[in-house]
Amino acid sequence: MFLADIKTARALPKPILKWAGGKQQLSDLLLARAPKKYGKYIEPFFGGGAFFFALMPTSAVIADANPELIELYKTVATDVERVIDNLRTMPNDKDFYYQLRSVKREELSLTERAARTIYLNRTCYNGLYRVNRKGEFNVPFGHYKKPTICDEDNLRAVSERLAQVRIVCGDYKQVLRETAEAGDFVFLDPPYLPVSKYADFKRYTKEQFYEDDHRELAEEIVRLKDLGCHVLLTNSNHSLVHELFAEYKVEVFNTRRYISCDAKKRNGEDVIVSVEPTPRLFAIGQPVVMSEQMNLFPATRYMGSKQNLINRIWSVASEFKFDSVLDLFAGSSVVSYMFKTQGKQVLSNDYMTFSACLSRAVVQNNQVTLKENDIEMLTSDTGTHDNFVASTFKDLYFIDEDNLFLDQVRANIKRMKEPIKRDLAMAALVRACIKKRPRGIFTYTGFRYDDGRKDLKLTLKEQFLEAIQAINEAVFDNGKTNQAFHGDAMELRRHADLVYIDPPYYSPLSDNEYVRRYHFVEGLARDWQGVVLQDNTKTKKFKSYPTPFSTAGSAYDAFNTLFRRHRKSILIVSYSSNSLPTQEQILGLMARYKANVEVVAVDYRYSFGNQGHKVSDNHNKVQEYLFVGY
Structure with missing residues (x-):
């Protein structure tokens, strides 16, 4: 030596x-x-x-x-x-x-x-x-x-x-x-x-x-x-x-x-x-390369969006042979869109009107886009709008100029004859509103949290025009007849080879009320029809939709119902480590109906913490679970 x-x-x-x-x-x-x-x-x-x-x-x-x-x-x-x-x-x-x-x-x-x-x-x-x-x-x-x-x-x-x-x-x-x-x-x-x-x-x-x-x-x-x-x-x-x-x-x-x-x-x-580790029947959880088309998805900040987990979800799903997918809780539609880019027939559903609107625009829709004459008509001032936004939400979320523009576009969307073009225009308007808001939510009024980013400096009209371009570019034909539904996932009677379940996460540390965060754009997509504004609230929100995922017990029962109903399909479920039911409980439920059950854990940080006043310690660093039943 x-x-x-x-x-x-x-x-x-x-x-x-x-x-x-x-x-x-x-x-x-x-x-x-x-x-x-x-x-x-x-x-x-x-x-x-x-x-x-x-x-x-x-x-x-x-x-x-x-x-x-x-x-x-x-x-x-x-x-x-x-x-x-x-x-x-x-x-x-x-x-x-x-x-x-x-x-x-x-x-x-x-x-x-x-x-x-x-x-x-x-x-x-x-x-x-x-x-x-x-x-x-x-x-x-x-x-x-x-x-x-x-x-x-x-x-x-x-x-x-x-x-x-x-x-x-x-x-x-x-x-x-x-x-x-x-x-x-x-x-x-x-x-x-x-x-x-x-x-x-x-x-x-x-x-x-x-x-x-x-x-x-x-x-x-x-x-x-x-x-x-x-x-x-x-x-x-x-x-x-x-x-x-x-x-x-x-x-x-x-x-x-x-x-x-x-x-x-x-x-x-x-x-x-x-x-030795339990042998897995297939290799899962490894990042994969996505289709170039996926880069054109019109992403924005959205509570619970799986934009950053798309590779992981596809790496799991790609191990199976399947032709059709049912996305029960579509949310931002990013998972539905991903499956569409992979050549699958996609059935996309969400109980939020604006989410279903986006799914119709970029998942169900294979070819229609907004043309120059459509854009000109949407942005023209006909003087026939009702000033509903300008009067109801004055000084709450946007300046007067932007509120008037919203009323103007709302009126013009109603003039469009083709339903799919109305969906494209409304999806663009919703996206513009979310990107224009600091943090992208409507749980507070005023202009706090302005971090100086470009989105906050653009006018709402400029945001709208950019959103139209982004959504137009996202439209493509995957050769399948895809469908987008607006309904309760617990009542939807549709089936597919693979069912993806990403429900609201129940946690005692935070709420999972999507309506509370997005009531303004939800009202915009519904034209505030069928909802009752709570004028006594500072944000002018309306009552949240009922959901079985509001308590640990009812969420447990809801999972059981969904697993039983879709027991003949491949099941992939997204859920968080800080939510209830627990990992063991969901695995136990899934095992009632599937012969093989596995879980993939991914380190993840949500855009929205549970306690916003604690900037550096807001409980948003978790593990995201992908439960797989087959």
């Missing part, structure tokens, strides 16, 4: 803590059982991290429930030189040891705390980290002659490695629910069975891990397996371990314990449980 190779070998990181229950002895065995390919590595019972440093994954999430331990790793990752400076001053001395042990952590800086944790761990008896009921460290001095207190090269190597990973403090289930995705590799090293007075040593905390906790862990492993994760679990050779994991590969290995006072009990047996 050359000198350069020796230096490189010495620079490889290894655990910075002596750890009761550490995996140094099992590292080679674990490495041999790790998947050759995986997404990211997740270790929620991190402890000393021996396997992590042996594996050296390129992408990782490491976590632990103990805040002191996680604080240590975060500090080493970000400020290792100051930690080293502190460790250099700490002697292997009994009096100093007890003096430092008695110091309260909260009185120290982050780097002093990190150094204290490392020092006590390296010099205490057997490397234990036991705390009493008050959370105070109470392990005696170890009387080692030359303990390694400050390994500078290794600390720097560990710092460099930790700086590249995500470090989280939290309960293992929470960590896994928030981070685990199909294809990931999860290593679980929980406190061992049987539960004893030593169980808390492993966790660096006074909290214990009881038999019921191990049963819950077994249930979580089933979820991870079905999600598509590779899982390795370590534990003691205990009867409950064999009971809980009988269906998986369980291997027993002799190991040596270092924390038993009785030398006869220091020889033990560990098990490694290997859990």
Whole structure:
């Protein structure tokens, strides 16, 4: 070996803590059982991290429930030189040891705390980290002659490695629910069975891990397996371990314990449980290249729009053979339009009038566009308009000039003889109104949230002309007879080979009232016919439409009804991780009617948060689920 190779070998990181229950002895065995390919590595019972440093994954999430331990790793990752400076001053001395042990952590800086944790761990008896009921460290001095207190090269190597990973403090289930995705590799090293007075040593905390906790862990492993994760679990050779994991590969290995006072009990047996992901019958969830026609869809900011998830949705759907699609909750129509670009016959439906209007314009319509003479007629001032918008919504959403223009176009749309041209014109007018409004919604009055973007500087007429051009360019013929419906999805009696379901998401954190956000353009599309304006409200909204997705219970029943009605179709359902019913409940419902059920989780951030006053923390970062039943 050359000198350069020796230096490189010495620079490889290894655990910075002596750890009761550490995996140094099992590292080679674990490495041999790790998947050759995986997404990211997740270790929620991190402890000393021996396997992590042996594996050296390129992408990782490491976590632990103990805040002191996680604080240590975060500090080493970000400020290792100051930690080293502190460790250099700490002697292997009994009096100093007890003096430092008695110091309260909260009185120290982050780097002093990190150094204290490392020092006590390296010099205490057997490397234990036991705390009493008050959370105070109470392990005696170890009387080692030359303990390694400050390994500078290794600390720097560990710092460099930790700086590249995500470090989280939290309960293992929470960590896994928030981070685990199909294809990931999860290593679980929980406190061992049987539960004893030593169980808390492993966790660096006074909290214990009881038999019921191990049963819950077994249930979580089933979820991870079905999600598509590779899982390795370590534990003691205990009867409950064999009971809980009988269906998986369980291997027993002799190991040596270092924390038993009785030398006869220091020889033990560990098990490694290997859990392979549930085989998927088809590959799903990978981004794909879309048709060039998709780039012409007239997108705008719309609550719940799947514009940014189109690739994912098609990557799932494209694994099936099907000719027709029913989009029950079309919304912005972007999913319906996507299926149209893929040559499918599309049946598009929405209970909102303006949404159905857009679907008729760009999904059902294969060839009609607005010509120059149509545009001239729509924008001409005939003087016959009713001033309804100008008088009813004065100073609420648009300036007087724009309100008068809206009344003018409303009157001219009624003069158009062809229904499809009325749809094209109304779709353009609705799009112009949404793009002209800051944040694209009508839940507030005035001109707040003006971020200076171009859309807000254009007049409504300029917006309207741009919208006509965009919608005209989106019109194309896919060779199919497509249809757009305006009705209640729960009552629609239409069927297709594939049914896409993207209902309003019920969440206790927010409302899902589309009418409240878009009442103005909904009224515009309906010409305010059949609605009662609530004049007492500042926004002049009207009563929201009834929906079964307004409570968790009724949403559960609605999903059940839809799954039962369309049980002969391929089912794809969009839903959010922060909504109810839960992932498990929807999977359970779908499994009643479909032989195969899978879920794809996608990290996602909505345009609209649940608490608008919290700009940087508004609960809009979630996982979007695609449930697939076939």
